[in-house]
Structures are given as C-alpha cells and as structure tokens.
Amino acid sequence: MASPGAAGSIRLDKLLWFLRFARSRSLAQAIIAAGHIRLDGRRVTRSSCAVHAGATLVLPVGERIEVIRLLTLPVRRGPAPEAQACYVRLEAANAPAS
Numbered sequence: 001m002a003s004p005g006a007a008g009s010i011r012l013d014k015l016l017w018f019l020r021f022a023r024s025r026s027l028a029q030a031i032i033a034a035g036h037i038r039l040d041g042r043r044v045t046r047s048s049c050a051v052h053a054g055a056t057l058v059l060p061v062g063e064r065i066e067v068i069r070l071l072t073l074p075v076r077r078g079p080a081p082e083a084q085a086c087y088v089r090l091e092a093a094n095a096p097a098s
Contacts, residue, residue, distance in 0.1 A: 012032055019074060020083045024073070039055060052070075053070050
C-alpha cells in the first residue's frame with residue numbers, strides 16, 4: 001500500500017488522528033459526522049473525504065476553534081513535534097485583538 005504522502009491525499013478521519021487532534025479514529029469520525037469540521041470553507045460530514053496538502057481546516061480544539069493550513073501530509077501518527085511540523089496555525093478571522 002502506498003503511503004499517504006505518495007498518494008497525494010489522505011482520509012480526513014485519519015488525518016485528524018495522525019495530527020493528534022483526535023485520540024482515536026472513531027472519535028475523529030464522530031467529530032466529522034457531527035459537522036464540526038470545515039475543509040476549505042465547506043462543512044464536511046464524511047470521514048472518507050480526501051484532504052490534500054495546502055488545504056485549510058477549521059476545527060474545534062477544546063474550548064477554542066483552530067484554523068490550520070496543511071503544509072505536508074503526515075505518513076504516520078508520530079510524536080507531537082512531528083505532527084505539528086505538518087501544519088501551520090492561522091489567525092482566526094474573529095479573534096479578539098490583544
């Protein structure tokens with residue numbers, strides 16, 4: 001089987017698990033099915049939705065909303081620093097100025 005990076009896309013539930021935004025794929029699937037994830041501005045409710053490098057994701061993380069842009073696709077669920085190197089956090093449009 002080819003690695004996700006070689007294929008050019010990865011399933012959304014697998015991506016959230018690899019990037020450590022969900023503790024398991026089943027929890028990632030539940031978050032997606034509830035409609036809490038936006039991919040490039042549109043709501044996604046299918047866990048099998050393909051995600052490519054360069055995509056923008058809006059997702060809940062605890063009490064806040066994270067906006068991230070994927071730089072590269074992860075090839076495994078590695079340590080946190082490895083996962084964080086795959087994306088960059090963007091400023092939320094409605095974030096209060098401090």
